[in-house]
Amino acid sequence: xxxxxxxxxxxxxxxxxxxxxxxxxxxPLGSIFSNNEVMLRSLxxxxxxxxxxxxxxxxxxxxxxATCQSLGAVDRIACERxxxxxxxxxxxxxxxxAEPRRVxxxxxxxxxxxxxxxxxRGRIAVETDLxxxxxxxxxxxxxxxxxxxxxxxxxxxxxxxxxIAVRTRLEGDTVHISIADSGRGMTPEAxxxxxxxxxxxxxxxxxxxLGLPISREIVEEKHCGSIDFESRPGAGTTFHIRIPVxxxxxxx
Amino acid sequence: MSPNGAQPSIxxxxxxxxxIASIKAFLQLETEYAVHGFTDPEEAARFAEGQPVDVAVSxxxxxxxxxxxxxxxxxxxxxxxxxxxxxxxxxxxxxxxxINQVSLFQYLEKPWDNEQLLLVIQSGAERARLFRxxxxxxxxxxxxxxxxKDVQKRLLEAxx
Numbered sequence: 001x002x003x004x005x006x007x008x009x010x011x012x013x014x015x016x017x018x019x020x021x022x023x024x025x026x027x028p029l030g031s032i033f034s035n036n037e038v039m040l041r042s043l044x045x046x047x048x049x050x051x052x053x054x055x056x057x058x059x060x061x062x063x064x065x066a067t068c069q070s071l072g073a074v075d076r077i078a079c080e081r082x083x084x085x086x087x088x089x090x091x092x093x094x095x096x097x098a099e100p101r102r103v104x105x106x107x108x109x110x111x112x113x114x115x116x117x118x119x120x121r122g123r124i125a126v127e128t129d130l131x132x133x134x135x136x137x138x139x140x141x142x143x144x145x146x147x148x149x150x151x152x153x154x155x156x157x158x159x160x161x162x163x164i165a166v167r168t169r170l171e172g173d174t175v176h177i178s179i180a181d182s183g184r185g186m187t188p189e190a191x192x193x194x195x196x197x198x199x200x201x202x203x204x205x206x207x208x209x210l211g212l213p214i215s216r217e218i219v220e221e222k223h224c225g226s227i228d229f230e231s232r233p234g235a236g237t238t239f240h241i242r243i244p245v246x247x248x249x250x251x252x
Numbered sequence: 253m254s255p256n257g258a259q260p261s262i263x264x265x266x267x268x269x270x271x272i273a274s275i276k277a278f279l280q281l282e283t284e285y286a287v288h289g290f291t292d293p294e295e296a297a298r299f300a301e302g303q304p305v306d307v308a309v310s311x312x313x314x315x316x317x318x319x320x321x322x323x324x325x326x327x328x329x330x331x332x333x334x335x336x337x338x339x340x341x342x343x344x345x346x347x348x349x350x351i352n353q354v355s356l357f358q359y360l361e362k363p364w365d366n367e368q369l370l371l372v373i374q375s376g377a378e379r380a381r382l383f384r385x386x387x388x389x390x391x392x393x394x395x396x397x398x399x400x401k402d403v404q405k406r407l408l409e410a411x412x
Contacts (some may be wrong), residue, residue, distance in 0.1 A: 013350055023313065023362075026340035027268050030363035034274040037366050038281055074273045122267060122315045161315075 006214050024085050024118040028078030035071040035078075042068050088115035096142055100247050102135040105143065105175060106168055112144045113166060116151035124155060124162050131169040137247045146227075149211040150179045150239050156202065157183025157237060173245050174225075180238035186231040194229070195234045224248060259286045260377040261304055265296040265322060266311040266338070271362075274321070278366050285377070293317040300326040305333045305359075307376040309369075312339035312350075321353040332383040334376030338364060 042064040049061035076112035089113040109130070117126060154164050162182040169176045186194065186201075193199040195216050219227040223243050231237040262285045264275050272289035279287045290296035293314050300308065308326045311320040317325075323335040337350045338361035349357045357379065358372045 023340040026362040027266075027271060030340070031268075031270045031274040032280055033363050034366050037275070038278050041281060054294070071274065071277055074270045078270050122313045 005210055008210075021085060021089070021115065021118045024121070025082055028081045029206075031078045031231070032075050035075050039068045039071055060159055060250060070148060075220075083112050085118065087111060091141075096139040100137045100139055102137050103140045104133070105138070105140075105177070106130045106133055106134045108140050109142055109168065109177065110145055112147040113151060115116065116148060116155060120155050120164070123160070124158055124164055127163065129164045129165070129167040131167075133170050133175055136175055136243060138223055138243060140217050142222055144245070146215040146218050146241065147179070149215050150241075153211060154179055154181035154237070155185065156237075157181050157185070159184065170245075171242075173244060174242050177241045177243070178238055178242075180236060182236045185235050185237055187232040187233055191229075191231055218227075220245065258304075259284060260306040260381070261286045261288065262273045262377070263288050263290065263300065263305050263308040263310075263326075263371060265290045265293055265309065265314070266318070267291050267293075267314040268311070271311070271338075275369070278338075279373070282370060283374075285373070293319075293322045297322055299331070300332050301329050305330045306380040307334045307336060309336040309338050309373070312337055312341050313350060320353055323350070323356070328355055328371045332380045332387070334358075334379050336360060336372060336376060338362065338369075 045063050046061045049057040049064070088111045091108065110128070110166050113126065113128070120126065151164070151166075158164075158181055164182075165178075165180045167178045167180075190199075190201050195212050196209075197213040198209040216227050219225045219241055224247065225241060225243040227239065229237055229239045262279065264272050264287060266272055266289075269291055272291065276287050276289055279285055288299060290299065293310070293315055296308075296310070297317070299305075305326065308323060308330075310322050312319040314322075314380065319337050319339065326333055327335060334357040335354055336358045337347075337356055338360045339347075347359050350359060357376050360369065360372065
């Protein structure tokens, strides 16, 4: 997908996520900085304590070593958190080749989810139910864009606290991905116009009205799949995407 | 240690366990404060209802309750406690809201600087102690005043 409108839309979507991503990185970063300082200070103190050699000094040194060990473990968790966010960003910024690739769609879905979650954190509980899938032949970056669109929409449909459920299943020779939110749902008018380019219910500056039409084009035109949804005002919306495991080959 | 012998009590509230672990380790190395960490803001609010708190440091984005709501609840029960927001969400809106709604003592951003955090917590604890002392003095003045009035009243009754 390289039309200027699609690119702009994608940039807007990533921009909206950035604030959450910054938060997601700053928290573990704060921990790592702090731990580094405490560990260096502790190491400075341990040398003289060992030289002193009295039982009290040795006990104190032992305590400092234990503190350093537990902070080292905290650092590891913090680094892993940052790495997960960076991995998600890398996944998003990669460009698809001309030919479809065989990929683990569950993995891609999880990477995208991690990015979107930066925005949901603390507010929305995400449930994942990922079924066993074969490798799917597709343009993974395009599909990531679709997942991100739907996840961001789902997050924005929820005021305050709520729930998003992500589910994947193999159904015959098709992979079925559903993304359900407990948000406000769509009015009948919004449902009728959801895939219309330029139609948005979001405030000016927040929605481009292109997310769903672009998603539909990616799923239906590029992957011979289908995208549809069910929605009830006040009860939430569920999107269903179906992608064939194997793309049809053009006749040899 | 404050002069009455009680250790200043510091609350750290963040839904991220790692933040609590880091700040706790730092404060334990550098200070004699009693440090209480909470990942659940509800639990933190209940804690503040039961015992004195000198400084409450809270994250902003948390499940169930955001940092401003939590600090507002702590303010009701512990008006003297110094309230600090420590947030990774560099968002002016929340800063302004916090300062206006809960008369924040300090607003800090993640990643935080330990030296600065220590300075804020030390001055916050000192401020809380002074407020408590002031309240005790005012209460003493009040009671002295009312006993004086009582004496005056009895004097008048005796002589008139």
